[in-house]
Amino acid sequence: MFYGRLLRERVRHHRAPHSLMAVRPTLSYFELRGRAEASRLLLGDLGVEFIDRRITSPEEWEALKQDVPFGGLPRYQDERVDLTQSHAILRYLARTQGLVGLDGLPGENDAAAWVVYDEIQEVLSETQEHLWRFAWEADYQDTGETYANGILRWFLGALQQWYSEHGEGEYWVGDTISHIDYLAFAYLDEVRAFFPETLARVELLAAFHARMQARPRIAEYIDSGHRPVVFGMAVDGPKVDPDVTLEPGQMFHNPWTQPIVLGG
Template sequence: MPGPFTITYFPVRGRCEAMRMLLADQGQEWKEDTVTGELWQKGELKKSCVFGQLPKFQDGDLTLYQSNAILRHLARNYGLYGKDQREAALLDMVNDGVEDLRLKYVQLIYQNYEEGKAAYVEALPGHLRPFETLLSQNRAGQAFIIGDQISFADYNLVELLRNHLVLAPGCLASCPLLAAYVERVRARPRLHAYLESPAHRDRPINGNGKQ
């Protein structure tokens, strides 16, 4: 049996929210080891992290770093990596696309928010269109991003799309399939309960107050 799980991270949603959503939707419990900025600045924890960064994820005696590696580990444990190797390859492709967009988002939030927001929002439909296209190719957009069952990439994509809906509330107007997909996934009973809980709602999206 996997677990017990512990997430060590800053007091934000950030790169851990997709894994929290996955665990909640799969009916799993986990502990939060919250790292303050003051503790992180002391440097000892940073030195102990393999790549000098968080999140850190503990699954029993297994310790992992890198948020996408953690998602894939959980996907393998819970059957969230597609039904076969073909779907697994497509899910890896989607997740890499999500990472590309996340990096653009993070750069905006932490480096160029005031000056860059308008241009970012203007370009956003073009960055979202590939996901709308992929969704349209799977059961006419009425299922998941790949295949017939939810996957780790769905949690990661939906979490990032929800962040963008805070940044730019109308950003899915030109992507109706994605808009419906976000609502369909977030309505899953256990996931919906988590997203409505203080554990999610009271945790800021980013560490600098920008969103």
């Protein structure tokens, strides 16, 4: 009885305000790929129309920060929910867009079905966080080769083993695409940008990355100029995708520093 009451209270807490009813969902984040990119990829690839809100000024961020429960982004709002945790957002999108509960897996109410997704989502999250933390080490520019040939290579090898055992050819879980594939692509795309030779050594993951990148809507998004050129922040500034051609004087607007010139 207590649990049911608690659950109802949580649903009410997460329910979007009435003013958001019957409008396109909004995904709010910074002018970064970071923690929002997997959700952007998922929504875009499925053809879901959404507002991709980018927070680029200190004033806008200070005003918004007062309105989010834990003071962080991304934030996803639709007519039913207002969520501010990136992996909760991904799981919600997977369920509402029909990406989980695949043929050949236990039924949707079976815990064994969900835990397959949850396990690899946590692993991918941890490996992604490790990559981000590495960029905050004072000497990371000088230790990239050591990182690539050590812990990164081990992570990718372990991921490839999991992928080969649980996927059925193209995807990470089962035989159709799920939220896990978008999260894996977002992570591997950052590896591609800064450690391309290391990614090339894990052939199954490199092939998966290439297939995802070639999906028509993802390819269109990559080529559109709308995708953020910055993966995230490092100890020495923004981590810019080296494969992106920058415009002369192109700026990176963000809430934490003065605008930064990216293009020479």
